[in-house]
Amino acid sequence: MGRTGNSWPLLVALVTLARLSEQGNLIVTMNSRTVKAIVNEDVLLECRVSGYTKEIDLKDVGIQWLFQALGAPDSQKREMYQFTGGKHTPYRKGATIFDDELKKGIASLFLPSVQFDEEGDFTCVVFITPDNGIGKSSMTVSALPMVKLSSPAITIENGTEKSVKCVSSGFYPVSIEMNWRQKTKDGEKIILKHICTESPVKNDDGTYSVSSRLRLRPTLQDNGNTYICYVNHRSLSGALQLTTQLTVKEPEVVIPAGIITICVFVSTLMCTALVGIGFLVYLKYLKKVPPKVSDIGKPPRIVHLQEALLNCQITGYRPENITVRWSLQRRQDERQRMIFEWTYTPGSMQDPVPEEHQKFILTPESQFDKPDESFKFEVPTVQHNNDSSSSVNCKVMFWPDIYKDDGAILQVQVEHSTLGKPIIKTDMLKVEGSEPRMTEIVIPSCIIHEEVLAVTCPINGFKPRPLAITWYKQKDNITKEIVKLHPERAEFVEGSETEQPKYVHRITELEYEDKTHSVASVLHFVPTIEEDHEAVYICEVKHPATGSVTSKEVNLDMKAIPKCDDIKLSPDIPIVDEQAYASCRIHSFFPKDLIVIWRKGEIVLEEMNADSEAVFGKDGLCYFTSHLKFIPFREDFGKILTCEFRHASIRECGKTACSLTPLVSPPLVKYIRCEPEFPEAGKVATIECYAYGFFPKDTMFMWFKNDERTDDPGITSTDPQLDEKTGFFCCKSQWKLLIEPNHDQMEFKVEVLHFPTSHRPSRASFNMKLGGH
CATH class of the missing domain: 2.60.40.10 (Immunoglobulins)
Known part of the structure; x- marks a missing residue:
């Protein structure tokens, strides 16, 4: 192209012909009709994939546009555009596929300033793994003809002749239809004689020009007639027509003296000349001339089931009566069989061709007039030349079958009154297949x-x-x-x-x-x-x-998605303000490159690369355990400890997490105080202590008086209460005692014993001052 399993039932060699299979293949919609473009204009060739409502990931999409020029063999298809792995590769300048459209399933190809050599078939191949689909459309590129007439009006003297010229220029392709018509008060008719149309001439820009000349020798009855030049071309929506008005006038006759003598002399000369001219006319217009028959024309390659035009040109014969027969002998046939016969006699072109003048080949089994479907004959049109001879081009459309028609003998036989025996042209048909073209494996x-x-x-x-x-x-x-x-x-x-x-x-x-x-x-x-x-x-x-x-071929670059175990904490319940350990095992990934990020809430604690520490297992996969040292604080209660990992096999981070709930936390003493602040001897006072921020709730208050522990019956403690905001417990302890004089300046102390953190008891004390001292 332009870059230029095991005991399962075995599949049949190739599945039965079908459109897309029912196993999720794509339906590709393209231009339903041939795209008709004008040279140097921009064109958008449609290619849509049905059934996609969500945006398509372009990494899973492959697009290929192929182009085959008109009449070119399949082996000459070339690549116009390729999109694969998110990369655009145009092989034609300016060709574009738009990403925003492609995400919607639209792979239409934009071609700026199309040229004549881009006329042909376009194929859109779409892969959205694992499905695929193919669509096909055609485009013609034309140039509009510019038509000019030599004069919009023409004046001719009665008995003389002039010509009017119609020129078509700048058109493409070369095929163009030009004819002349005469419009009188009785109606309009096609002019068949006295017309000379030149062969088209190719211009430097690849377009063509052609001229046609109509010779007029009118009489006075033709005065006021209108002559119309009709031009029809593929690029036109309707025929162009240019007209010229004819005026016929009588010549002014002035006979000078002595003209009679000269006329006699001239008449003598003319009689002699007429005899000679008559003989020349006989030779040129009346004498019978045998036809010249060309070899059977055919394409350079005849491809299996691809339409091919065959033709045989028969030229320069006179008179017009002629018979043409086509015969075919396939390899399996014992003899030739006639597949078409055409006989022409003057006047038959104006009337429908009688059925008895056409005969088609019959299939060996059939007893009915059923034509061979491989051939479609076009009823020939006779062309009349200026020398009164005739020419005809016999055309047949042929859809060859490589299994039937390869090596078949095709024969054209021409019969004419000037021939002693028919002229026969024979050709052996060689039918080829089209080689498969492979694109990159998806x-x-x-x-x-x-x-x-x-x-x-x-x-x-x-x-x-x-x-x-x-x-x-x-x-x-x-x-x-x-x-x-x-x-x-x-x-x-x-x-x-x-x-x-x-x-x-x-x-x-x-x-x-x-x-x-x-x-x-x-x-x-x-x-x-x-x-x-x-x-x-x-x-x-x-x-x-x-x-x-x-x-x-394709090389597989494999990856394995990491898997992870739950985070393990040591100790199982971390203790506030003491070092803790976390570990996470990440395993069964490939390749080794792995980034691990530890987070506490939104805060990044540590980031590491596993490449140096990861090890390979017997299964060829990588294994790695990530370790983290950290110190939890009371403020971390309820926060999420996360182990994230990034790897080439996944688009987003993988992660596992655990909640720092609960956390073991020793109690804090908010205050120890006496009520009243300065008690008096002989009266009862209350010493109160408030502890908070501990977890779990297992706590005990121990009171001391001058460093001696006391279990005074006046000591009471409330049950721990959970603070919903912090997640920790709080409680109070009170000691009601009768104040004695010796309590003045005595130290009263409380120790809050928290069983999980008994190695870190919380203490508070105060010295009592009595009132009145």
Whole structure:
């Protein structure tokens, strides 16, 4: 192109012809009619994929636009544009596919300033893994003719003659229709005689010009007639017509003296000349002339089931009566059979061609007039030349079948009154197939360990069926055959005789209007790092009809998605303000590159690269345990400790988390105080202590008086209460005692004992001052 399995039932060589298979293939919609473009204008060739409502990930999309010039063989198709792996590669200057449209399933191709050599067939190949679809449309590129008439009015003296010229220029393609018509008070009719139309001339810019001249020798009755030049061309929506008005006048006659003598002399000369001219006219216009018959014209290549135009030109014969017969002898036929006969006599072109003048080949089994569907004959049109001779071009459209028509003998036989025996032209038909064209094998952008993979090989534009498709796997310099699909044998899948096959092979197929085929060979399997990383998969295609052997290969770059265990804490319940440890085991990933980030809430605690510490297991996968040292604070109660990891196999971070709930926290003493502040001897006072911020709730208050512990019955404590805002407990302890004089300046102390943190008791004290001292 422009860059230029195991004991499963075996598939048939190629699946029955179908549109897209029912296994999720794409429906591609393109321009329903031929796109008619004018040279140097911009064109948008439509290509839409149906059934996608959500935005498509462009990493899973492959697009290929192919172009085949009009009349070119399939082997000359070239690539116009390619989109794969998110990368645009245009092979035609200015060609564009828009990403925003592509995300909606629209792969339309924008071509600026189209040229004549871009006329032909366009193929849009779409892959959205694992599905595929193909669409086809055609485009013509034309140039509009500029038509001029030599004069809008013409005056001719009665008995004389003049000509009027009609010129068409700047048109493309070369095929153009020009004719003259005469419009009188009785109506309008086509003029067939006295017309000289030149052969088209090619201009420097690739367009063509042609002129046609009408010779007029009118009488006075023709005065006021209108002559119309009609021009019809593919680029026009309707025929162009330019008119000229004819005026015929009598000449002024002045006979000078002595003219009679001169006239006698001239008359004598003219009589002599007329005799000579009459003889020349006989030779040029009346004498019978045998036809000249060309060889049978045909395309350079006749391709299986592709329309081909055959023709035979018969020129320069006189008189007009002629008979043409076409005969065919296929390899299996014992004799030639007539497939078409045409006889022309003067006047038959104005009347419908009688059925008895046309005969078609009958199939051997049929007793009815059923024509051979491989041929479609065009009833010839006789052209009259200036020398009164005639010419005819016999055309036949032919849809060859390589199995029937290759090596067939085609014969044209021409009979004319000037011939003693018919002129015969013979040609042997050589029918060829179209070689398959392979594009790059399509795989996902990221291939994951132990996830189902579809490896798709697109094979396009071949005919006739069938193909032989073989898949190979190459690893560690060992190549083995894993799938083989042969047109005359059952399918082979590796391991199918002894074990469940690793590979499943499926075929989807399209057939186009021109009977070419496209196939997508899809290999489904579950790859593993150990077996398939850096393995090369090769798809080889053999086409028996053309003998071609082509192949494509793809290298698998595998990845394995990391898995992680729950975070482990040591101790299981961390203690506030004391060092704690966290660990997270991340395993079964590939390649080794792994970034680990520890977070406490939104705060990053540590970031590390696992590359140097990760180890490979027996399964070829990587294993790594990440460790974290941290000190929790009371404010961390309820926060989330997260272990995040980034890896090439995943688009977003993977993570696992645990809540720092609960946290072991020793109590804090908010206050110790006496009520009243200055008690008096002989009266009762209350010493109160408030403790908070501890977890769990198991606490005990121990009171001391001058460092001696007391279990005074006046000591009471409230049950711990949970503070919903902080998640910690709080409680109070009171000591009601009768104040004695010796209590003055005595130290009263409380120790809050928290069992989980008994090594860190909380203490508070005060010295009592009595009032009145």
